[in-house]
Amino acid sequence: MIETVFRSEDVPAEHRFDRWRELMYQCTAPLELDSDHRGDFRASQRLLDLDGISVWPTRFQPVRFRRTAKLIRQSDPENVNVSIPLDGTLHVIRDGHEVAYGPSTLCVVDSSREIEVRTTAQQTGIGLDVPKALLPLSGNGLERLTRHRLSGREGFGSLLTSFLSQLALDTASYRKSDGARLATITVDLLSGLFAHCLGTDKSLSPDTRRRTLTLRVRAFIRKNAGDPELTPRTVAAAHHISVSYLHRLFRDQDITVAALLRQVRLEGARGDLTDPALRDMSVHLIAARWGFASHSAFTRAFHAAYGMAPRDHRHEGCSRTPPR
Template sequence: MLSETVFRSEDFPVGDRFDAWQACTSGMHAPLELRREQGGDFRAEARLIELGAVSVWPATFEQHIWRRTPKLIRQSDPELYHLSLVLRGEVQVSWGRRYATHRAYDFHTNDSARPWEIRTSEGLISSVGIEVPKVLLPLPRHKVDRVIGQRMSGREGIGALLAQFVTQLAASTDSYQPADAPRIGGVLSDLVAALFAHVLDADAALPPETHSRTLTLRIKAFIRRQLHDPELTPGSIAAAHHISRSYLHRLFQAESETVAAYIRRLRLEATRRDLTDPALRTTPIHAIAARWGFTRPADFSRAFRAAYGIPPRDLRQGFGIAAPHPVCGEQPG
């Protein structure tokens, strides 16, 4: 599990909760001035996930105002770019006379060296913040300055890839080891750089290794979406991304498995999950296999046994789910 710091307003006396929240957020980002337009209790939760020099903080909180003032900037500037993916609610951000409204699955951006103000809508707000040191982005700062304040979508393209990555990370860090943290932070930095470059139309400014890592992530996301397609092959993947098969294989040389092995592992994991799902207990094994791209039941059974040391039928029975009788030419598992 990755290193995390957790904040819960309920851990503090009612009268101290908002002040504790201000201290927490100032520590996660940079010194901030917070203000509420209503009194009473205040609810907030946040987690700080440390990924080397990069950090991610999922948070849920009630309506209030955040300010980064010139005075606070003079006191301390950690030289960070900040992105927040709005998951619920509405956020209004202002930089002097410029204003922007961000809604669910919009990214908003800030620079720790610039004054800004954020006002949130009524009710609970949920977001995932990303803090990236400026020195980690391989883009000229005068170009990044043009990105700050622009609305960026988390619903499509590289923005969707970044949104998917951080929301999955925020959902659970249990499957990661502490040693994974710097690598995950590096992936996040690359995705942020790629998103900024896309907004700037400045892909040529990115170093080749950032291009390669970002492309590999896009290809993996494509594979996960197309697992059901029996025609998903290295050739079709390369064609969909306008690259050669040899280049695709070179991209995966930096991974722990080949393209074909990656596809097979994801498909087997999906079938294993479905075989232990009580809601699918009446679905024939061959139908589950076909759903995930295995067109030959005998080939699926051999691959499943090789991966898990048990035939698929035995796994299903081991979970108290009776396997249906073979139909439509299904071979015994």
């Protein structure tokens, strides 16, 4: 993964807007950009290059984007752009019709179509550009997708939003060689989202279906880890697959389903033990909160994973936390 960073405060005021516009050209199709704040434009943006796929977390002042017929004729990368507002609203105009995209909605844009986008307040969000050739699109599928606000709060939209948000938050954990793997996950999630919205799930390749199902299972476990009844059997039932097929999905994951569930529960409990807001909650209740029915079983698992008892971890963590 290759990362390029832009911060307006690092550039003289008179050059800030032009420098940001240059970076935008690197991560998406050429656009006409303008802003009432271009004299002292404030923005921050990172461009993450994942083996030919661009992810760009960004924050900027009110601005106007236009993708015109002239620009399309001059250069068309044949990309699909997905914009995910995290704070603020995108006002998108296509064929004379305006649609507003608020936080946790996904705006799909075809680089081959004219479009105008306006923001009226400071905007924070994540952009994603993927070549059309990598996605399961046929007929007027892409046109249908661009007409709707896709949800970033549920299903594949939630998985994609969470994945990109986490990726943007913690790029230091990845090496340059991880770009291809991250690109595969991104394309799989976006393909799953599009196929689900278009009702063309069967168009996904077997590998993509398997990988997206595995990602859904992982997200399901993290969301429901506090349920003491959650087991590989209930996980399989929730996804309408057999337990044996669930285990086959995880053969290439370097962890079993049961081990992943235990890991998620222990990580959650470990964080709660040193959370100042939960200082008065007993260790027993924290263990139960994360699905451990037996306090002794929790203590043994915690000691095996972290080399100390839960109470010792809490004492050590609290001793480093300054009083409020």
